[in-house]
Amino acid sequence: MSKLQANISGIIKSSVIDGPGNRMVIFFQACNLNCLYCHNSHTIGLCNLCGICVDACPTNSLQIDTENKRILHQENTCMRCDSCIKSCPENSSPFYKKMSVEEIVSEIHKVRDFISGITVSGGEVMLQVDFLRLLFQTIKSDKELSHLSILIDSNGNIAQDKWDSILPFTDGVMLDLKAFSQENHKKITGYSNETILESIQYLDKRKKLKELRFVLVKGMNNHEDELRKVSQFMSSVSASVGKSIIKMRKHGIRDEYAFVEEPNADDMEMARNIFEESGLNVLMI
Amino acid sequence: MYIPLLPSFCLFLRHKMRKNISMEDFNKRAFQVITDGNLDYRQKKHHLAYIAESSQAYPEVSAEAKEALEKKIICDLFEGNAPYRPRYVLPDYALAMKNGIDYLELEAPKDFDEAINFLSILYVQVPSITGYSVYLGNIDQLLLDYVGDLSEEEIYKKMKLFWRFIDRTLPDAFVHINIGPEDNIIARVILRIERELKQVVPNLTLKYDPEISSDELLLEATKTVFEVAKPHIANHPMTAADFKGNYGVVSCYNSLPEGGGSHTLVRLNLKKICDLHQGDLQDFLSNTLKKYCIMTLDIIEARSKYLVETVNYYETDFLAKEGIISLENFSAMFGFYGLAECVNQLMKKSGSQSEYGKDEDANQLGHLILEEMKKIVDARELPYCEANEGKAFFHSQSGIDIDIEETAGARVPIGSEPDIYSHIQAVAPHHHLFTGGISDIFHFDDTIKRNPEAVLDIVKGAFKKGMRMFTFNLSDSEFIRITGYLVRRSDLKEFREEGSRYGSALFAANSMDNANVDCRVSKRVLSHEQVAGKY
Ligand code: SF4
Ligand code: SF4
Numbered sequence: 129m130s131k132l133q134a135n136i137s138g139i140i141k142s143s144v145i146d147g148p149g150n151r152m153v154i155f156f157q158a159c160n161l162n163c164l165y166c167h168n169s170h171t172i173g174l175c176n177l178c179g180i181c182v183d184a185c186p187t188n189s190l191q192i193d194t195e196n197k198r199i200l201h202q203e204n205t206c207m208r209c210d211s212c213i214k215s216c217p218e219n220s221s222p223f224y225k226k227m228s229v230e231e232i233v234s235e236i237h238k239v240r241d242f243i244s245g246i247t248v249s250g251g252e253v254m255l256q257v258d259f260l261r262l263l264f265q266t267i268k269s270d271k272e273l274s275h276l277s278i279l280i281d282s283n284g285n286i287a288q289d290k291w292d293s294i295l296p297f298t299d300g301v302m303l304d305l306k307a308f309s310q311e312n313h314k315k316i317t318g319y320s321n322e323t324i325l326e327s328i329q330y331l332d333k334r335k336k337l338k339e340l341r342f343v344l345v346k347g348m349n350n351h352e353d354e355l356r357k358v359s360q361f362m363s364s365v366s367a368s369v370g371k372s373i374i375k376m377r378k379h380g381i382r383d384e385y386a387f388v389e390e391p392n393a394d395d396m397e398m399a400r401n402i403f404e405e406s407g408l409n410v411l412m413i
Numbered sequence: 414m415y416i417p418l419l420p421s422f423c424l425f426l427r428h429k430m431r432k433n434i435s436m437e438d439f440n441k442r443a444f445q446v447i448t449d450g451n452l453d454y455r456q457k458k459h460h461l462a463y464i465a466e467s468s469q470a471y472p473e474v475s476a477e478a479k480e481a482l483e484k485k486i487i488c489d490l491f492e493g494n495a496p497y498r499p500r501y502v503l504p505d506y507a508l509a510m511k512n513g514i515d516y517l518e519l520e521a522p523k524d525f526d527e528a529i530n531f532l533s534i535l536y537v538q539v540p541s542i543t544g545y546s547v548y549l550g551n552i553d554q555l556l557l558d559y560v561g562d563l564s565e566e567e568i569y570k571k572m573k574l575f576w577r578f579i580d581r582t583l584p585d586a587f588v589h590i591n592i593g594p595e596d597n598i599i600a601r602v603i604l605r606i607e608r609e610l611k612q613v614v615p616n617l618t619l620k621y622d623p624e625i626s627s628d629e630l631l632l633e634a635t636k637t638v639f640e641v642a643k644p645h646i647a648n649h650p651m652t653a654a655d656f657k658g659n660y661g662v663v664s665c666y667n668s669l670p671e672g673g674g675s676h677t678l679v680r681l682n683l684k685k686i687c688d689l690h691q692g693d694l695q696d697f698l699s700n701t702l703k704k705y706c707i708m709t710l711d712i713i714e715a716r717s718k719y720l721v722e723t724v725n726y727y728e729t730d731f732l733a734k735e736g737i738i739s740l741e742n743f744s745a746m747f748g749f750y751g752l753a754e755c756v757n758q759l760m761k762k763s764g765s766q767s768e769y770g771k772d773e774d775a776n777q778l779g780h781l782i783l784e785e786m787k788k789i790v791d792a793r794e795l796p797y798c799e800a801n802e803g804k805a806f807f808h809s810q811s812g813i814d815i816d817i818e819e820t821a822g823a824r825v826p827i828g829s830e831p832d833i834y835s836h837i838q839a840v841a842p843h844h845h846l847f848t849g850g851i852s853d854i855f856h857f858d859d860t861i862k863r864n865p866e867a868v869l870d871i872v873k874g875a876f877k878k879g880m881r882m883f884t885f886n887l888s889d890s891e892f893i894r895i896t897g898y899l900v901r902r903s904d905l906k907e908f909r910e911e912g913s914r915y916g917s918a919l920f921a922a923n924s925m926d927n928a929n930v931d932c933r934v935s936k937r938v939l940s941h942e943q944v945a946g947k948y
Pocket of ligand 2: 185190201206208
């Protein structure tokens with residue numbers, strides 16, 4: 129048994145929106161971007177045991193377990209008010225768990241007859257690449273699981289050598305592009321995008337890029353000039369890669385970013401037209 | 414356009430039907446039907462026949478059984494006092510098409526047009542309780558031999574007219590047709606037509622066999638379900654193994670032998686017998702449940718005997734005379750409903766809060782009750798039930814509109830269904846018991862439309878776990894499944910306001926009012942919020 133553990137923020141046993149077929153989705157904690165519109169901002173950071181959430185909890189359902197360096201959560205008194213998550217200065221949460229490869233594999237076994245595969249998502253899963261490699265190897269060498277496809281949902285902000293270590297066990301990668309120009313990308317995510325653009329091209333070259341999605345945010349990346357650059361870049365990627373424009377939705381975003389605007393139908397239409405002019409056949413989501 | 418029955422009037426009719434009626438009553442009710450402006454000619458005739466039938470004495474059963482019928486502890490689903498035709502008739506259409514039918518002066522069809530014409534004529538002759546045939550055959554298998562060198566477009570044109578004929582001539586959602594398990598041009602064309610015409614009739618079942626049916630066919634079927642909430646999907650290898658010859662899925666998901674069927678379907682209300690029960694669980698199983706199962710079997714026997722011995726149906730009807738059906742391919746059906754309420758009540762009595770569908774101990778109790786019933790049904794030798802070795806077919810009855818407090822068959826109550834896997838785990842273990850058919854309904858959020866492959870995964874997984882049949886509803890579909898049959902949301906609205914062409918829309922309107930059928934819980938949204946909160 130390996131000692132490796134990953135920080136897991138959640139598992140969904142049946143998802144129909146994270147790749148083809150019915151899939152089990154495993155969400156990993158921690159991310160190396162900080163998008164304004166992140167719907168799960170409590171999966172961005174790691175817990176440093178500061179205890180602020182413990183004090184914020186109205187039902188005293190949280191406790192610091194100093195010895196094991198974790199927060200204990202008492203489910204039966206918790207009223208799911210999310211005060212703890214909102215109070216966390218680290219964009220983290222007291223709920224994520226450490227899980228071993230064996231524990232995750234045993235969860236997959238429970239639903240193996242009902243799924244086409246698994247998708248690992250986040251947060252940014254590739255930050256825990258050693259764990260992923262072991263998880264994927266274990267799945268591929270298990271007779272009852274080896275038929276399952278393995279997809280990675282990543283932000284692409286990952287160096288090439290990390291991809292190299294995991295691609296042999298991976299069926300495909302789904303990536304988001306947030307902007308083409310550095311300036312816009314920094315505005316939206318806090319970081320530049322060189323590595324992401326390289327990842328997209330590299331994964332495409334290795335025939336592992338399954339899906340490329342552009343998230344449209346009004347006033348941030350929907351200017352004509354930006355859209356032309358994005359569509360040009362996206363059309364340089366193989367035709368077999370599924371491409372889509374996702375409308376940014378405000379649901380679940382942090383209060384301090386309440387100013388970001390959802391694109392309307394006209395904005396979506398304009399983006400679609402520009403993409404189509406570049407010869408792209410995009411799915412609008 | 415047909416004019417619908419007014420719900421109040423129809424309920425009046427149904428409640429009055431059990432006892433044989435006085436002459437005065439008879440006259441009054443016949444007059445009411447004759448002068449009712451809301452009934453069309455055909456409906457009047459149907460109701461007059463019903464009133465006439467209720468002038469006859471009920472087949473001989475014990476006083477206790479009669480009382481149970483009165484109180485709806487046992488229910489014969491409005492079959493009438495004097496059964497003069499079987500409830501479910503599944504003609505051997507293939508045989509009829511091979512030999513022709515003397516009575517109807519029909520020769521064996523020689524090409525596609527003749528085959529469709531032949532079937533169209535035969536369909537309207539097949540008796541049932543509603544007056545509309547419950548089974549129109551495994552239609553792709555029936556027609557494939559006649560395709561000749563017709564192109565797909567030619568077949569499409571002919572089938573579309575045929576489908577329109579079926580819907581307009583047999584306007585009842587219990588009218589059921591089957592396709593599969595092989596992938597073939599007729600099945601494909603039918604699915605295409607279904608998506609296009611969006612008719613309620615015929616109800617449709619795809620027989621699915623993972624060894625035979627292609628993924629593409631199942632995918633086509635799934636896309637059709639997204640549009641019109643059918644076909645229903647049957648586990649073909651599992652169901653076929655229960656029958657000596659061919660079988661059909663008919664009416665609201667009864668599986669029965671072709672060339673035969675079922676004389677009658679009598680169902681037991683498990684909630685009601687649980688209400689009456691005084692003692693503990695063991696006492697329920699060994700006394701109350703047993704007593705009422707036997708009573709239900711007595712009624713089944715009396716009704717079957719009446720049909721066979723008094724009416725001589727199987728000696729006089731042309732279908733029987735020409736071998737298109739035969740008595741040895743018939744049996745009777747033992748149905749039940751309200752398992753969920755029965756289990757929950759028994760759990761409560763024993764001091765537990767566990768609920769059927771949600772908690773393992775309650776699910777186990779459900780299985781125990783069903784296994785006990787199955788044993789009782791199988792221990793009873795019934796006359797004229799050769800198709801099932803002298804036993805009744807055990808059937809989880811999918812419910813009708815008057816079931817206000819009871820959940821259909823062995824289903825999990827609407828609105829309390831757990832997640833899809835727990836749902837399957839809860840119900841799959843008892844599906845093998847129901848040779849006479851069972852159906853469960855799963856609910857999906859609309860997002861699944863973008864990913865029909867996900868349905869394939871779930872269908873295959875569910876069948877692997879031993880499910881016999883199931884279907885699914887989308888949260889936002891124009892078509893909704895009410896207990897065992899389909900209606901259009903707009904028809905329901907229209908019916909409430911002014912009425913619908915379909916006889917079954919009345920059933921549905923009552924059902925929608927009586928159960929939460931249109932407020933299902935949607936389970937999965939497009940964003941990943943609350944994921945962490947689950948831990
Ligand atoms: S979850 Fe956040 S608030 Fe709570 S202890 Fe960890 S870092 Fe502090
Ligand atoms: S969600 Fe639960 S643990 Fe968090 S603050 Fe609210 S009650 Fe406390």
